[in-house]
Amino acid sequence: MSSSRFAALFLACAHVFVFAAPPVAVAQQRVAIVRDAEIEALVTEYARPILKAAGLSRSGIDIVLVNNRSFNAFVAGRRIFIHTGTLMEAESPNEIIGIIAHEAGHIAGGHQERLRQQIARAQTMAIVAALVGLGAGVAGAASKSGDLAQAGVGIAAGGAEIARRGLLSYQRSEEATADRTAIDYLNKTGQSAKGMLTTFQRLAGGMALAGVNVDPYQVSHPLPRERIANLEEQARKSPYFDRKDPPELQLRHDMMRAKVAAYTEGAQAVPRLFRKDPNGIPARYGNAISTYLTGNPRDALKKADALISSMPRNPYLQELRGDVLIKLNRAEEAANAYAKAIALAPGTPGLLQVGYGQALLATGKPTLVKKAASELATGLSREPEFANGYRYLAQAYGQSGDIAAADLATAEGHFHSGQYRDAKIFAMRAQQKMKRGSPGWLRAQDIVQYKQPR
Ligand SMILES: [Zn+2]
Numbered sequence: 129m130s131s132s133r134f135a136a137l138f139l140a141c142a143h144v145f146v147f148a149a150p151p152v153a154v155a156q157q158r159v160a161i162v163r164d165a166e167i168e169a170l171v172t173e174y175a176r177p178i179l180k181a182a183g184l185s186r187s188g189i190d191i192v193l194v195n196n197r198s199f200n201a202f203v204a205g206r207r208i209f210i211h212t213g214t215l216m217e218a219e220s221p222n223e224i225i226g227i228i229a230h231e232a233g234h235i236a237g238g239h240q241e242r243l244r245q246q247i248a249r250a251q252t253m254a255i256v257a258a259l260v261g262l263g264a265g266v267a268g269a270a271s272k273s274g275d276l277a278q279a280g281v282g283i284a285a286g287g288a289e290i291a292r293r294g295l296l297s298y299q300r301s302e303e304a305t306a307d308r309t310a311i312d313y314l315n316k317t318g319q320s321a322k323g324m325l326t327t328f329q330r331l332a333g334g335m336a337l338a339g340v341n342v343d344p345y346q347v348s349h350p351l352p353r354e355r356i357a358n359l360e361e362q363a364r365k366s367p368y369f370d371r372k373d374p375p376e377l378q379l380r381h382d383m384m385r386a387k388v389a390a391y392t393e394g395a396q397a398v399p400r401l402f403r404k405d406p407n408g409i410p411a412r413y414g415n416a417i418s419t420y421l422t423g424n425p426r427d428a429l430k431k432a433d434a435l436i437s438s439m440p441r442n443p444y445l446q447e448l449r450g451d452v453l454i455k456l457n458r459a460e461e462a463a464n465a466y467a468k469a470i471a472l473a474p475g476t477p478g479l480l481q482v483g484y485g486q487a488l489l490a491t492g493k494p495t496l497v498k499k500a501a502s503e504l505a506t507g508l509s510r511e512p513e514f515a516n517g518y519r520y521l522a523q524a525y526g527q528s529g530d531i532a533a534a535d536l537a538t539a540e541g542h543f544h545s546g547q548y549r550d551a552k553i554f555a556m557r558a559q560q561k562m563k564r565g566s567p568g569w570l571r572a573q574d575i576v577q578y579k580q581p582r
Pocket residue numbers: 230234303306348349
């Protein structure tokens with residue numbers, strides 16, 4: 129497959145809501161990450177006051193969205209991972225904010241590090257117990273006494289059980305602490321703990337009903353009855369218990385749910401989710417996205433435009449319009465839509481800028497392709513781990529005749545996908561065409577000399 133055909137194929141897909149490569153390794157499991165400007169902006173907004181209350185504003189905490197329909201949220205390092213299934217199930221912003229508050233409680237309490245130590249300790253206990261058991265077993269076998277040999281097995285299993293119980297009781301106390309801390313953060317920010325309570329009640333109820341069908345969240349955050357009772361008691365004490373999320377935030381939340389439903393569950397999921405309000409903006413938004421993904425792009429454009437006329441300042445409707453126009457091969461108009469989206473979006477939306485660059489590139493006009501290279505480079509400097517973007521950057525440089533920069537961009541793409549061998553090959557190729565010591569040459573040198581942490 130020629131690289132340009134691949135890129136064209138890629139352009140036909142959504143650049144939003146990319147199930148982005150590379151998957152990130154979390155505790156030896158690889159998870160598929162979702163990148164989307166709208167959802168990231170919203171969840172970041174949910175998290176900001178909580179992280180501030182937790183004293184974590186400057187700790188560089190990232191929220192990462194995982195493409196998984198099950199309900200889960202967890203902490204690894206400085207990252208809070210949230211499953212898309214969690215976002216879709218949460219009926220209000222407050223529910224997600226509660227989850228973030230709880231996870232922030234784990235981070236602020238340094239629980240993860242201590243949990244690791246506890247696991248190490250538990251394993252040591254189990255190993256010691258197993259060794260003692262094994263010793264007894266060997267002795268038993270040597271004396272040819274079946275009873276003693278069996279006693280050895282019993283001791284080993286008992287040791288592991290004690291270790292497991294120790295770990296569970298430790299985990300229970302961490303959960304209670306994280307709950308208390310979360311309520312504290314919610315009170316400090318004038319928000320209700322009702323969403324957190326609702327979420328945990330729902331999860332605990334599901335566990336009781338389903339029996340064996342254990343949700344991953346319950347494995348990472350055990351939910352015994354007493355914990356819910358404690359949580360409820362503390363949550364109700366708050367003067368903010370009955371405070372509702374602002375309506376405009378609720379609307380953005382529902383639009384986000386509609387998007388997740390359309391992308392992850394298909395067209396049928398959207399009306400199911402908004403049965404109570406089938407003609408509301410969130411339902412129509414989900415429908416427009418579904419039409420863009422699987423239906424007629426002309427219909428999708430009409431639907432996007434109708435939504436824009438009721439919400440002209442929503443950046444993500446402009447982004448959707450751009451996506452649809454790309455599909456219709458109207459690249460220059462698409463570029464204009466992305467430019468509008470960037471102007472309307474809060475902060476410096478690197479992902480939208482990459483979309484803008486892609487659209488400029490797709491026009492094939494030499495001046496716009498040059499602009500594409502600079503937009504893509506800026507966008508990627510803000511989102512350096514967005515590995516898919518480097519393909520377009522390489523193409524934009526290539527079409528502008530800067531082959532050295534194209535090779536370096538390809539090297540970066542491989543590098544951020546974790547393909548270090550290919551990254552080094554392209555970095556060396558780029559260096560041959562670059563002035564020794566120039567910024568590009570030095571960056572290529574970093575890649576060539578990179579040593580993978582084990
Ligand atoms: Zn927890």
